[in-house]
Amino acid sequence: MPEQRPARRTPAMDALSQDTKSRILDAAESLFMEHGFEATSLRQLTAAASVNLAAVNYHFGTKEELFQAVLTRRLDPMNQERIDLLERYERQAGTRPLSCEKILSAMLIPALRLSRDERRGGKDFLRVLGRAYADPAPFIRNFLSAQYAEMISRFKDAFQKALPHLTKQELTWRLHFVMGALSYTLAGTDALKLMAQVIPHDRDNDEMLLERLAPFLAAGLKAPLGDTKKLELASGD
Amino acid sequence: MPEQRPARRTPAMDALSQDTKSRILDAAESLFMEHGFEATSLRQLTAAASVNLAAVNYHFGTKEELFQAVLTRRLDPMNQERIDLLERYERQAGTRPLSCEKILSAMLIPALRLSRDERRGGKDFLRVLGRAYADPAPFIRNFLSAQYAEMISRFKDAFQKALPHLTKQELTWRLHFVMGALSYTLAGTDALKLMAQVIPHDRDNDEMLLERLAPFLAAGLKAPLGDTKKLELASGD
DNA sequence: GCGTGATTCAAACGCTCGTTTGAAACCATC
DNA sequence: GATGGTTTCAAACGAGCGTTTGAATCACGC
Numbered sequence: 041m042p043e044q045r046p047a048r049r050t051p052a053m054d055a056l057s058q059d060t061k062s063r064i065l066d067a068a069e070s071l072f073m074e075h076g077f078e079a080t081s082l083r084q085l086t087a088a089a090s091v092n093l094a095a096v097n098y099h100f101g102t103k104e105e106l107f108q109a110v111l112t113r114r115l116d117p118m119n120q121e122r123i124d125l126l127e128r129y130e131r132q133a134g135t136r137p138l139s140c141e142k143i144l145s146a147m148l149i150p151a152l153r154l155s156r157d158e159r160r161g162g163k164d165f166l167r168v169l170g171r172a173y174a175d176p177a178p179f180i181r182n183f184l185s186a187q188y189a190e191m192i193s194r195f196k197d198a199f200q201k202a203l204p205h206l207t208k209q210e211l212t213w214r215l216h217f218v219m220g221a222l223s224y225t226l227a228g229t230d231a232l233k234l235m236a237q238v239i240p241h242d243r244d245n246d247e248m249l250l251e252r253l254a255p256f257l258a259a260g261l262k263a264p265l266g267d268t269k270k271l272e273l274a275s276g277d
Numbered sequence: 278m279p280e281q282r283p284a285r286r287t288p289a290m291d292a293l294s295q296d297t298k299s300r301i302l303d304a305a306e307s308l309f310m311e312h313g314f315e316a317t318s319l320r321q322l323t324a325a326a327s328v329n330l331a332a333v334n335y336h337f338g339t340k341e342e343l344f345q346a347v348l349t350r351r352l353d354p355m356n357q358e359r360i361d362l363l364e365r366y367e368r369q370a371g372t373r374p375l376s377c378e379k380i381l382s383a384m385l386i387p388a389l390r391l392s393r394d395e396r397r398g399g400k401d402f403l404r405v406l407g408r409a410y411a412d413p414a415p416f417i418r419n420f421l422s423a424q425y426a427e428m429i430s431r432f433k434d435a436f437q438k439a440l441p442h443l444t445k446q447e448l449t450w451r452l453h454f455v456m457g458a459l460s461y462t463l464a465g466t467d468a469l470k471l472m473a474q475v476i477p478h479d480r481d482n483d484e485m486l487l488e489r490l491a492p493f494l495a496a497g498l499k500a501p502l503g504d505t506k507k508l509e510l511a512s513g514d
Numbered sequence: 515g516c517g518t519g520a521t522t523c524a525a526a527c528g529c530t531c532g533t534t535t536g537a538a539a540c541c542a543t544c
Numbered sequence: 545g546a547t548g549g550t551t552t553c554a555a556a557c558g559a560g561c562g563t564t565t566g567a568a569t570c571a572c573g574c
Contacts, residue, residue, distance in 0.1 A: 060551080060552085073413075075413055075414075076412070076414070078313070079315055079413075081530075081531065081532085082532060082533090083530080091552085092554085093533095093553090094534080094535090094552075094553070096533095097532080098552085102533080103532065171411055174411035174412075174461070174464055174466055175313070175411075176310075176311065176312055176313050177312075181466070185470045188469045192469055192471065210489070212471055213485075213486070213493075214489075216471050217462065217493050217494075218458075219461065219469060220457050220459070220461025221457040221458040221461070222457070223457065223461060224411070224453075224456065224457025224461060225453065225454065225457055227411055229410070229413060229418070232421060232422055232425050232456060233418075233422045234429065234449055234453050234456065248450075252451075252454075253454060255500050255501075256454050256498075256500055257454075257497065259497045259499065259500030260458075260494065261493075262496065263492050263496030264492075318561065320560080320561080320562095328522085329522055329523050330523085330524090330563095331524090331564080331565090332522075333562090334562080334564075335521075335522080336521090339562080340562065340563090
């Protein structure tokens with residue numbers, strides 16, 4: 041592992057050839073997106089990045105640490121952006137509580153900006169992230185929990201103010217559903233091919249997707265309590 | 278591979294020791310739930326099932342076919358149950374369109390029944406299923422698409438009748454979000470540990486979970502069109 | 515109780531995996 | 545142009561993988 045990272049200039053710092061570490065991160069982002077973490081081997085990854093096989097272990101330690109680095113590179117700035125945006129909205133609102141839609145915007149807009157930005161990996165990263173949500177590997181679960189802790193806590197508070205009639209527990213359930221719809225949407229896998237026939241998958245749709253997600257989630261969050269009778273489980277009529 | 282499956286009785290057909298095929302399926306269901314498909318090796322799987330290593334290839338062909346068998350065993354009956362329930366509701370309603378809540382019930386109740394039934398694998402299977410939704414492996418994606426095709430088409434028609442003001446495209450988006458929240462909820466991973474602190478994970482909560490999911494999703498599906506202004510993407514105020 | 519096909523078993527096959535190694539190449543500094 | 549730390553490289557390591565093999569075992573019809 042490198043003892044330190046001297047800020048010396050590489051022979052070509054331009055777009056043609058970034059440094060080894062970035063090339064590895066870019067290739068990893070793309071391949072983890074396409075095949076998932078387990079199914080991506082370091083051999084195909086280093087080949088795609090045009091670096092030596094040993095470079096991953098040298099620069100990142102292990103394959104798991106590489107995965108965490110792939111996530112951190114984009115996730116930390118995005119979550120910071122979310123918090124900043126939320127605080128800006130709160131300042132603008134003064135003493136009045138924010139609407140659900142506004143809070144959701146603070147969650148979605150940074151994700152949407154990221155997905156538009158080719159230079160920051162665009163959709164690829166968000167797909168990796170969406171997949172990571174469903175991964176059972178403990179090192180992923182623990183890492184995500186830690187990375188999201190601050191943002192989640194801020195947004196939970198904001199939603200609680202916007203929806204004071206919901207108990208803490210009820211709000212937790214609903215945020216759970218929100219995260220589900222969001223991660224599935226970001227992952228863009230659509231196991232059931234619901235979208236494929238009706239809606240082609242391109243950049244414009246990715247934006248419309250998040251714009252349609254916000255009203256859907258807002259309506260769910262604001263749903264009145266107990267407006268549905270209990271599900272009838274008896275098999276008889 | 279076995280040429281045929283003679284219905285001869287095994288030395289012990291009782292609960293103590295089912296036949297080899299079932300023991301493999303049960304162990305696979307449990308281990309795929311815990312570690313995922315890729316991360317589960319046939320050696321730990323066959324050890325957990327107390328069968329010979331070669332038994333999986335003998336009875337199922339390959340590891341992938343085993344995974345499909347794990348899914349089919351529970352999924353086919355559950356989806357048939359969903360369709361039957363929907364048709365019963367439709368008969369009861371006569372000419373009037375069904376409510377969103379009713380249609381959602383037809384989707385959720387069979388899943389809930391399965392999750393309560395220890396003899397049918399209970400929650401374990403639903404977690405495997407939820408994970409499968411997010412898996413990028415083509416053989417899983419294609420398999421799920423095929424398995425769900427009929428059910429999805431029926432329910433899409435039903436929702437379209439319940440929500441005639443939604444365009445086909447808009448409905449597709451919203452069903453996409455519904456599937457997202459549902460799969461994340463079934464998978465029960467909760468990458469962000471939202472639930473852990475507030476709500477212990479036990480059987481009663483699994484049932485409450487689906488009961489809370491229905492009103493949330495119904496509200497989202499019924500959300501009015503275009504009630505939200507476009508997300509403001511400009512970084513400036 | 516023998517023959518037959520289904521099933522189990524221990525062992526091995528060939529391959530790929532993540533990681534390590536130690537030497538070579540590189541590059542700023544003296 | 546020698547020094548010393550950083551990075552790259554080809555090669556190998558040991559382990560584990562999914563799968564195959566061929567013989568042993570079993571259950572049953574004859």
